[in-house]
Amino acid sequence: QMQLQESGPGLVKPSETLSLTCSVSGGSISNSAYYWVWIRQPPGKGLEWIGSIYYSGSTYYNPSLKSRVTISVDTSKSQFSLKLNSVTAADTAVYYCASGGRGFFDLMVVWGKGTTVTVSS
């Protein structure tokens, strides 16, 4: 049973870079059947797909965030990461990592539990 676990700072200052890591267990991050995805959910609001990466390093980003987002993968550590720069209070959210499957980089099949990130000075 595949499991994903997010980790990273829970508090980030405005204008700085938010950095999160997702650790994958119970399955290979190099499995060609999966994409690796970041999604977020501001408090009391809906879901927003941030972007996805394939084990080969190919990336797909939400156009609304593309200028600030970098997603990378480290197959040796079975981890993939999110960097979001120049953060503001609007980036305060629960951040989820997930596996994208069935041939789609934005169809989330297995989700992590999520981690709360607050942007505040």
Added chain:
Amino acid sequence: DIQMTQSPSTLSASIGDRVTITCRASQSISSWLAWYQQKPGKAPNLLIYKASSLESGVPSRFSGSGSGTEFTLTISSLQPDDVATYYCQQYNSFSGTFGQGTKVEIK
């Protein structure tokens, strides 16, 4: 961008009732629509993909239908465990946009 609109925003029904949630896309997305269930304080869980395909392990009381721009999620007999917010999501084009959610409560 493709916009996804769900209705209603909140739904209150009795145990055993048939419940239907509607999701409309601003342009055709063929059948590239998913439904997720999110219980309070938890991560979302995939229920339905490709508009009508039931994800493994999901109870058969959940079903999905539709194509093009109009889709429905039906719970055939509402159970206490179904209290949650339900989101539709299109994965036809970049941005993978979600609907705003429908909160299902027990009357």
